Amino acid sequence: MATVKSILTESRDIERAVALIQLGARLQVLEYETGLSYERLLRLYKEVAGKSPSKGQLPFSTDWFLTWQPNIHASLFLNIHEYLSKTSELEEIDTVIKAFRLYSEQMTASAIEPLLSITRAWRLVKFVDNGMLTLTKCSCCGGHFVTEPYQNRHFVCGLCQPPARAGKGSANGGLRLH
Ligand SMILES: [Zn+2]
Numbered sequence: 001m002a003t004v005k006s007i008l009t010e011s012r013d014i015e016r017a018v019a020l021i022q023l024g025a026r027l028q029v030l031e032y033e034t035g036l037s038y039e040r041l042l043r044l045y046k047e048v049a050g051k052s053p054s055k056g057q058l059p060f061s062t063d064w065f066l067t068w069q070p071n072i073h074a075s076l077f078l079n080i081h082e083y084l085s086k087t088s089e090l091e092e093i094d095t096v097i098k099a100f101r102l103y104s105e106q107m108t109a110s111a112i113e114p115l116l117s118i119t120r121a122w123r124l125v126k127f128v129d130n131g132m133l134t135l136t137k138c139s140c141c142g143g144h145f146v147t148e149p150y151q152n153r154h155f156v157c158g159l160c161q162p163p164a165r166a167g168k169g170s171a172n173g174g175l176r177l178h
Contacts, residue, residue: 009035010035010036013034013035013036014034014036014044016033016034016093016094016097017030017033017034017036017041017044018044018048019097020033020097020118021044021045021048021049022048022049023097023100023101023104023118024117024118024119025118025119025122026053026054026058026119027041027042027045027053028058028119029058029118029119029122030044030045033093033122058119058123059119059120059123062127062132062133062148064120065120065124065127065133065146066133066146066147066148068158068162068163069115069158070115070116071145071146071158072145072158072159073103073114073115073116074116074120074121074124074146075135075143075144075145075146075157076103076106077099077100077103077116077121077124078124078125078128078135078144078146079135079143079144080099080102080103081095081096081099081121081125082135082144084098084099084102092125093122096118096121096122096125097118099121100116100118100121103116103121124146131149132148132149133146133147133148133149134146134147134148134149134151135147136151136155137155138155138156138157138159138160139153139154139155139156140156140157140160140161141157141159141160143157143159145157145158
């Protein structure tokens with residue numbers, strides 16, 4: 001017979017899985033973050049999303065987060081995530097969910113297309129946990145941006161120094177990280 005504790009754990013897992021599916025997470029994220037079986041998650045996914053989950057590998061490389069525009073979005077999300085981590089007692093996956101919702105809301109409010117998906121946001125936090133990526137302060141604007149570890153102190157962010165092909169001003173979509 002299932003104990004009360006296992007019932008509570010399971011209902012929390014289902015709640016998290018549903019929240020993640022609604023945000024568009026890949027099945028692998030659900031498998032990693034919940035104790036629910038693959039079959040159960042698959043059923044839940046079809047029920048909530050109304051379709052089968054997409055197949056294929058998760059993004060494994062840190063490169064995407066370091067390219068110009070994705071970097072600005074990733075940095076915005078990570079700033080929100082860091083803030084929530086410091087100010088709330090949420091478990092990590094719940095912090096990711098909450099931070100991603102806030103990021104999406106900010107994108108909608110600013111009429112900017114959100115480049116970051118929940119799966120990538122989750123992956124980003126894992127990369128930071130593993131010490132493969134970090135936040136570094138821009139020596140120009142003082143904002144904190146996703147970089148590889150050990151950036152030197154003269155690091156300048158992609159908003160202060162956009163690549164030559166990008167028009168300064170409108171291209172940053174009004175994002176500010178400080
Ligand atoms: Zn800057």
